[in-house]
Amino acid sequence: xxxxxxxxxxxxxxxxxxxxxxxxxxxxxxxxxxxxxxxxxxxxxxxxxxxxxxxxxxxxxxxxxxxxxxxxxxxxxxxxxxxxxxxxxxxxxxxxxxxxxxxxxxxxxxxxxxxxxxxxxxxxxxxxxxxxxxxxxxxxxxxxxxxxxxxxxxxxxxxxxxx
Numbered sequence: 001x002x003x004x005x006x007x008x009x010x011x012x013x014x015x016x017x018x019x020x021x022x023x024x025x026x027x028x029x030x031x032x033x034x035x036x037x038x039x040x041x042x043x044x045x046x047x048x049x050x051x052x053x054x055x056x057x058x059x060x061x062x063x064x065x066x067x068x069x070x071x072x073x074x075x076x077x078x079x080x081x082x083x084x085x086x087x088x089x090x091x092x093x094x095x096x097x098x099x100x101x102x103x104x105x106x107x108x109x110x111x112x113x114x115x116x117x118x119x120x121x122x123x124x125x126x127x128x129x130x131x132x133x134x135x136x137x138x139x140x141x142x143x144x145x146x147x148x149x150x151x152x153x154x155x156x157x158x159x160x161x162x163x
């Protein structure tokens with residue numbers, strides 16, 4: 001049975017490089033659900049939704065810019081989504097979760113390596129996924145220049161789900 005992601009305990013943080021300096025941002029509104037039985041990992045599934053307008057890099061001025069059309073276009077594309085298609089064991093406490101990631105109306109197949117642990121009645125899924133922002137149309141016009149803002153973005157997630 002699917003269990004909702006505990007948004008209050010979960011985090012999705014991005015790390016990108018601007019002029020070769022790491023810049024972190026956090027999505028403050030996360031939703032979705034996970035079905036996972038460690039005895040039958042292949043029968044599991046995950047669906048994660050992220051509210052694009054909730055992105056925060058620590059400056060409201062920059063946050064507003066990132067919600068505009070050149071970046072995330074939060075009005076036209078209010079959510080990013082991940083829907084799993086396969087969960088495969090990858091060793092003790094490790095999984096590879098394959099699925100479709102949709103950001104700004106563009107969908108790509110991705111495989112997310114993660115660890116799963118049990119903590120105080122919850123299942124905790126931790127992982128990092130590297131994406132190319134330009135493949136999702138993030139950073140248009142002059143922002144396509146990857147010498148200013150790097151193309152690679154690391155998405156670090158910590159998802160907590162009640163068992």
